[in-house]
Every structure is written in structure tokens, then in C-alpha cells.
Amino acid sequence: MSRVLITGAGPAGLTAAYELSKLGLEPTVLEADNLVGGISRTVDYKGYRFDIGGHRFFSKVPLINELWDEILREDFLVRPRLSRIYYRQKFFDYPLKAANALAGLGPVEAFMIGLSYAKSQFFPQGDETNFEQWVINRFGERLYRIFFKTYTEKVWGIPCHEISADWAAQRIKNLSFREAIRSALLGATRTEDGQVITTLIDQFNYPRLGPGMMWEHCRDLLAARGHETISGVRVERLRHKHGRVESAYGRTSSGEVVEFGADHFISTMPLRELIHSLDPLPPDDVLAAANMLRYRDYLTVVLIAKREAVFPDNWIYIHEPDVKMGRIQNYKNWSPEMVPDASRSSLGLEYFLWEKDEEWDWSHERLIELGIKECAQIGLIEPDEIEDGTVVRMKKAYPVYDQGYQENLDTIQHYLETLSNLQTVGRNGLHRYNNQDHSMLTAVYAARNIVGENNDVWSVNTEMEYHEEAKTPAGTGDRMVPQKVTVPVSDADELIVETFARLDPLALGVSLGSVTGVLLFLATVILLLKGGPVIGPRLGLLGNFFFGYQVTWTGAFLVMVQGAIGGLILGYLIAVCRNWIIDSYGYIIRRTAEAKASRDMLDKV
Ligand SMILES: Cc1cc2nc3c(=O)[nH]c(=O)nc-3n(C[C@H](O)[C@H](O)[C@H](O)COP(=O)(O)OP(=O)(O)OC[C@H]3O[C@@H](n4cnc5c(N)ncnc54)[C@H](O)[C@@H]3O)c2cc1C
Known part of the structure; x- marks a missing residue:
């Protein structure tokens, strides 16, 4: 029976192992940390549980929904979504609602927004090469500055005019865009079996004890089938010969180096790290391409507040420009079981940083102080209401899509194809801005490749439809189960042309x-x-x-x-x-x- 060694016990690594166990192979997972779940882990601090971010579970891929249901069963909750934007000490509904936004901004600002919107419609910026132009052309400059610029720049750490317009277009260029066109032209769409397309913007699935629960269950299911997930082992070297990886060498937390042999290898570690772990090292151009890949890092300050309810939202986007915090999560509103004491709330303040930023190296105390100060500054909670706090850092949380990233990826992919028994999958494994579902899907494909399928994991998410819609059986109040929609997909322009044929x-x-x-x-x-x-x-x-x-x-x-x-x-x-x-x-x-x-x-x- 083939032995498969998997690097990383995040969603992708554990999914690969789970699929391999179903296929009758022998997977072993090596994880550098002491927790499973990767970026989708749930951290426990004195009984307060929190995510890295806040992980909604939604997918258009039936296979993934089936997997989630299979792994978690009745511990999956359907949660209502409430999220708002906090700007100039006022809350604005998000997704934006015209009346609410205009009421919050006041008549003068509303008028100016109207004028700026009209200007953008009558005199759009021609080239539309960057994110800034893309948003201004659709929402007007004033609305862009209030509701899009600050947060986007906090997350990505680069000015919006340096972010490619393709990126914005890609993020919405999916069925929801075509669907919006279709419904504007033809009315609400139903699937072949009469189900109405609805949106998961209003509610989402969430494990009772946070996303880590899903991955802890998965690890336990694997263990019950005799497949090990070994924590505290960082893979540092992959020795290869004649186009095949022969062994992985992992360093344990005590510094010992352990060799693991296998027939096949699946990696979810960041591509840059993977390339540098190869022994012998790849050619210089491949190393150079790997060195050019960039990652945005992430840090969360968790504050425990002596208040039963701080705000009703799951999360709030913080658009105040003079605070560093980008978003704030209220984990109790994701699931009541995320706090051990109902009279308390735990807030996750999210900071998007580069590892080289000075704040990255600040002590926990200093970061908690910053968090308390910023919460007070924007008027969310008083300092004396905070009784405790902690900090969690997550390196390489976001693979960065900069100017040359695709070219670098092509070079790396081309080289990796020369190693016949090594596959790389997942978010950082493919340097793709994937959510859990597509990270998992690449893992399922890689597992199936080992038993003879021929799936291209690199094409996932570039060819697959991805959006936050689901079909709900018409007329029932059943739990939403996201599934693939059977609406035929065509380009928006094609759809308009199809509906109103042009005359010659x-x-x-x-x-x-x-x-x-x-x-x-x-x-x-x-x-x-x-x-x-x-x-x-x-x-x-x-x-x-x-x-x-x-x-x-x-x-x-x-x-x-x-x-x-x-x-x-x-x-x-x-x-x-x-x-x-x-x-x-x-x-x-x-x-x-x-x-x-x-x-x-x-x-x-
Ligand atoms: C702020 C934020 C919010 C998000 N929100 C959502 C959401 O709402 N819904 C959603 O579906 N997705 C969300 N995501 C995306 C989701 O977290 C990722 O898609 C998913 O975790 C990727 O899984 P992965 O297994 O590919 O990688 P990871 O989660 O990064 O796991 C990789 C694992 O490999 C381990 N590892 C790395 N190197 C080595 C090594 N050398 N040796 C051994 N182990 C190693 C790491 O420790 C880690 O455990 C969010 C991400 C962020 C940053």
C-alpha cells in the first residue's frame, strides 16, 4: 500500500489525508505547530476561543460541503450575519444600504457623494488599470474614499492605485456578477429543479466551537483509522533524486531531525519555503522566482471585556484612518460557545502587517495596550472594561498578487513538474488567495492523482466558479446547503448579446x-x-x-x-x-x- 507524506495539518493537508484514507492509502501528516487547522485553526485562551480572522464556511463545490457535513455532522451551526463599517464614530450597514449610508453621512456629504457618483458615470476614468480607478468608476470617488480605500490599504499594505484592476474584477467576476445581469434581464433565476438562487451574504455555516473544531475532528477521524498527524515537526528538507522525492527531514520542537520516507509527497507549506527545502536546490532562476513571492502577515489582539454584549455584529470593518486596526471580531456572535462565561465578550482586533513592520515585534503587553487605546479612541469600549488579553501572530496569512507573481509561479510550477511524486496544494502551497474550500479541493484532487486521476490542481479557482450564492429549496426554511448552481454560465456581455441580438x-x-x-x-x-x-x-x-x-x-x-x-x-x-x-x-x-x-x-x- 502506498505511503503518502503530507506537510501541514491545515485544511488542505488534513483533507488530503482524509481523502487518501478513503482511497485505501496510508497518509501521515507532519505539522510544524502544536495545533491543527493552519490559518483556519481556533485558538483557546483560558477557555475563550477565537479564529485567525473569522472563518465563514461556504462553498459552491458540493464535494466540499459533503466533506464538511461528513466531518462535523451536527456541530455545524447556521449563523446570521451582521457586519458594519465603523467610520467617524458611526456605524454603516455592510453590505451598504443607500438609505442607511446617506442618513449616517448627512445631507451635505450625501449630496457630494451623489455629485461624485454622477461625475464617475458621465466621465469615467478611461484606462481602468488599477483598483482605485475600478472602484471609482463604479461608486464615485467620494464613496470610494469613505468605504473602500482605507480598509483595502490596511489589508494589503499597498496604495489602491498599485493594486491591479484585474484583481477587483476577478473577485467579483463570477456567477454572482453574471447572475445579477441575468436577473436584471430575465428575473430571478431558478435551478433546473426549481430552486431559487439566494445569497450566503446574510448567513453562513460555522462550527459550534470555531473552525478549528472541524480540523480537530478530521485529525481524530484519521487517528481512528490509524493515520497519524504528528505535531511539532517542521519539514526542512526534501531529498530528491532522478525526479523523485525520496525522504522528508523534519525538525522536532526539541531540535532533533527525523527522516520520513514515503512513496508520494503532498506539500501545503508556502511555496517559497518548499523550493528552499529541496535538496539538491533547484536552478537559480527557480530560487529567484521563489524569493520574489511575497506574503502579508497578520496579527490579532484578543481582548476580554467585562461586558455581556459589546456590539451585535459578527465583525466590524474599521475605516477610521487614524487607527491601525482593520477589523474587529466579536467571537461570541459567531457562536455563543466561543466564550466560557456569558457575562464576558471576547473581541479580536485584526492588524494586517509585514513581518518587517516594527509592530510585528512588539511585546504582547504593548500590542494589547495599543488595542485597548484604539478601541477607546474610536469609542467602542472603555479601557477599564478590558480585564485580559492575548496576541496571536500568523505569518504568511495572505499570498500577495503583485506585478510579477504569476510569472514567478509559472517558473516554479514548471520546475516542480519535474518531481513526479511531489504535489503542492492549498493556499500558500499554490500561492492562491483561496478560501478553505478551494484549498481543500486542490488537496482532494492531489490525493486522487495518486490513484491514477489526472487533475490539474493549479487550475482550481482560475477555471472554477466561486461565489457566495447557494440554492435553497423554494418555500422551505431549511438550512442552507451551498451547492453548485446549474445555471448555464456565459460571459456577461454574451448574455446581453444573447438576450438582445444586435442588428447588422x-x-x-x-x-x-x-x-x-x-x-x-x-x-x-x-x-x-x-x-x-x-x-x-x-x-x-x-x-x-x-x-x-x-x-x-x-x-x-x-x-x-x-x-x-x-x-x-x-x-x-x-x-x-x-x-x-x-x-x-x-x-x-x-x-x-x-x-x-x-x-x-x-x-x-
Ligand atoms: C484573516 C483570514 C480570514 C479568512 N477567512 C476565511 C473564511 O471566512 N472562510 C474560509 O473558508 N477561508 C477563510 N480564510 C482562508 C483560509 O484560512 C485558508 O484558505 C486555509 O486555511 C488554507 O488552508 P491550507 O491548508 O492550504 O493552509 P494553512 O491553513 O496555511 O495550513 C498550512 C499548515 O502547514 C503548516 N506548515 C507550514 N510549513 C510547514 C513545514 N515546513 N512543516 C510542517 N508544517 C508546515 C502550517 O503550520 C499550517 O498548519 C481566511 C484567511 C485569513 C488570513
Whole structure:
């Protein structure tokens, strides 16, 4: 039976092991930390449980939903979502609601926002190469500065004008955008079996004790089947020969180096680290490409407050520009079981940093002090209400999509393909900004590749639809189970074109011209053949419109030619006007649909 060694007990590593165990292989997982779950872990501090961020469980991939249900069973909760933006000591609903936003900002600001929106619609920025231009063209500059700029720059640590517009477009370029267009054109969509498409923006699944519960269950299920997850072992070296990895060398927390042999290897460690662990090292260009990959780091300050309820939201985006905190989580509102004492609340203050930032090395005490000060500064909670706190750092939380990242990835992927029994999967394993579901999917594919399938893990999330919609059985209040939607997928533009076929001006002109010319010719000829004392007095009135026309044989030819020319011009103009109206309508529909699809844009930042 094949032995498979997996590096990392995050969602991807454990999923790979779980799938392999189903396939009858022998997986072993090596994890550097003492906890499982990777970035999707749940940390326990004196009974207060918290995530790295706040992990909603949603997926469009049925396979993943089945896996989550299978692993966690009845411990999966359906939670209502409430999240707001905090700006200038006021709360704004998020996703934004026009009336609420305008009421909070006041009539003068609302007017200015209206003007700036109108400007962006009438005079959009032409090139649209960066995120800033992309958002301004859809929401106006003022709304962008208030609701998008600060948070996005806090998360990514680079100015919005340095973030590629493709990134924004990609984050919403999915079925929700097409769906918004489709519903604008055709009304609400149902799947083939009559189910209505709804959105998971309003509620989501969450394990009773946080996301780590899912991964602890998974580890336990593996253990029950005899497959080990060994914690506290960091893989530092992968020895390979003749295109095959032969052994992994892991360092234990006591510094001992242990060798693990296997037939196949699956890695979820960050690509940069993986490349540097290869022995012998890859060529210089591959090392250089790996060194160019960048990661954004993340730190959370958890404050325990002596208050039963601090705010009703799951999380709040903090748009105050003069505080460093980007978002604040209230874990009790994710699941009541995240706190051991119902009279207390635990808040997770999220800081997005580079490891080289000075705050990264601050002591716990100093960071907790910063957190308390910032909470008081923005008026969320008083310092004397905080009775305890802790800090958790998560390096490499976000793989950065900068200018050259794709080229570097191509170089690395190309090289890794030369090692036939090594596969890399997961978020940092593929340097993809994946949520759990796609991280897991790559792992399932890699496991199946070992038994003979031929899946391309690198294509997951570039070819697969991904969005936060689900189908709910119409008319039932059942728990939402996200599943793949069976709506046919086509590009937005194609959809508009499909619905309103454009007219070819020349074709319409030629057909209208020919029909007009022939009809007028025939009408004249019929009257001439009929004969009589006065031929065609009424038709003769056409002489007012057609040069030299009389009901004569010459007139028949004259009217045929002129009718054909007139019909051609008229048909051409009709088609041009209709196309222009359709283009304008399509533009409005596209913009409205984009705005609708990007209404949870901050969730995707
Ligand atoms: C702030 C934030 C919020 C998020 N919110 C959501 C959400 O709401 N919903 C959602 O689905 N996803 C969310 N995600 C994404 C989710 O966390 C990731 O998709 C998922 O954790 C990736 O799983 P993974 O196994 O690929 O990687 P990781 O979770 O990074 O796990 C990799 C594991 O490998 C271990 N490892 C690394 N190097 C070595 C080594 N050399 N030797 C041994 N072990 C090693 C690490 O310790 C780690 O345990 C969020 C992420 C962040 C940062």
C-alpha cells in the first residue's frame, strides 16, 4: 500500500489525508505547530476561543460541503450575519444600504457623494488599470474614499492605485456578477429543479466551537483509522533524486531531525519555503522566482471585556484612518460557545502587517495596550472594561498578487513538474488567495492523482466558479446547503448579446431596400398591366416622394431604384439607433449588476 507524506495539518493537508484514507492509502501528516487547522485553526485562551480572522464556511463545490457535513455532522451551526463599517464614530450597514449610508453621512456629504457618483458615470476614468480607478468608476470617488480605500490599504499594505484592476474584477467576476445581469434581464433565476438562487451574504455555516473544531475532528477521524498527524515537526528538507522525492527531514520542537520516507509527497507549506527545502536546490532562476513571492502577515489582539454584549455584529470593518486596526471580531456572535462565561465578550482586533513592520515585534503587553487605546479612541469600549488579553501572530496569512507573481509561479510550477511524486496544494502551497474550500479541493484532487486521476490542481479557482450564492429549496426554511448552481454560465456581455441580438445595419438596409424597391416596382407594374383610362391615380401620388415618378414603365424602374436606396438608408439608420439603445441599456445593466455583485466587496478584500 502506498505511503503518502503530507506537510501541514491545515485544511488542505488534513483533507488530503482524509481523502487518501478513503482511497485505501496510508497518509501521515507532519505539522510544524502544536495545533491543527493552519490559518483556519481556533485558538483557546483560558477557555475563550477565537479564529485567525473569522472563518465563514461556504462553498459552491458540493464535494466540499459533503466533506464538511461528513466531518462535523451536527456541530455545524447556521449563523446570521451582521457586519458594519465603523467610520467617524458611526456605524454603516455592510453590505451598504443607500438609505442607511446617506442618513449616517448627512445631507451635505450625501449630496457630494451623489455629485461624485454622477461625475464617475458621465466621465469615467478611461484606462481602468488599477483598483482605485475600478472602484471609482463604479461608486464615485467620494464613496470610494469613505468605504473602500482605507480598509483595502490596511489589508494589503499597498496604495489602491498599485493594486491591479484585474484583481477587483476577478473577485467579483463570477456567477454572482453574471447572475445579477441575468436577473436584471430575465428575473430571478431558478435551478433546473426549481430552486431559487439566494445569497450566503446574510448567513453562513460555522462550527459550534470555531473552525478549528472541524480540523480537530478530521485529525481524530484519521487517528481512528490509524493515520497519524504528528505535531511539532517542521519539514526542512526534501531529498530528491532522478525526479523523485525520496525522504522528508523534519525538525522536532526539541531540535532533533527525523527522516520520513514515503512513496508520494503532498506539500501545503508556502511555496517559497518548499523550493528552499529541496535538496539538491533547484536552478537559480527557480530560487529567484521563489524569493520574489511575497506574503502579508497578520496579527490579532484578543481582548476580554467585562461586558455581556459589546456590539451585535459578527465583525466590524474599521475605516477610521487614524487607527491601525482593520477589523474587529466579536467571537461570541459567531457562536455563543466561543466564550466560557456569558457575562464576558471576547473581541479580536485584526492588524494586517509585514513581518518587517516594527509592530510585528512588539511585546504582547504593548500590542494589547495599543488595542485597548484604539478601541477607546474610536469609542467602542472603555479601557477599564478590558480585564485580559492575548496576541496571536500568523505569518504568511495572505499570498500577495503583485506585478510579477504569476510569472514567478509559472517558473516554479514548471520546475516542480519535474518531481513526479511531489504535489503542492492549498493556499500558500499554490500561492492562491483561496478560501478553505478551494484549498481543500486542490488537496482532494492531489490525493486522487495518486490513484491514477489526472487533475490539474493549479487550475482550481482560475477555471472554477466561486461565489457566495447557494440554492435553497423554494418555500422551505431549511438550512442552507451551498451547492453548485446549474445555471448555464456565459460571459456577461454574451448574455446581453444573447438576450438582445444586435442588428447588422447593412443587412437590415439591404433587405429593407430590396423589399421596398421590389414592392413599389410590382405595384406599378400590376397597375400598368391592368390598364384603363386613368392608370393608378393614387399610386401616382408617390411622385411627391420619388424623383420623376409616374405610373409608367420608366416610373416603375425609377421607383424601384429610389425605393431600394431609401429602404437601404432607413434600414441602416434603424439598426444603428436600435444598437445604440441596446448598448446604452446593456451598459446600465452591466454597471448596476456589477454594483450589486460588488456589494460585499470588502468581504473579498
Ligand atoms: C484573516 C483570514 C480570514 C479568512 N477567512 C476565511 C473564511 O471566512 N472562510 C474560509 O473558508 N477561508 C477563510 N480564510 C482562508 C483560509 O484560512 C485558508 O484558505 C486555509 O486555511 C488554507 O488552508 P491550507 O491548508 O492550504 O493552509 P494553512 O491553513 O496555511 O495550513 C498550512 C499548515 O502547514 C503548516 N506548515 C507550514 N510549513 C510547514 C513545514 N515546513 N512543516 C510542517 N508544517 C508546515 C502550517 O503550520 C499550517 O498548519 C481566511 C484567511 C485569513 C488570513
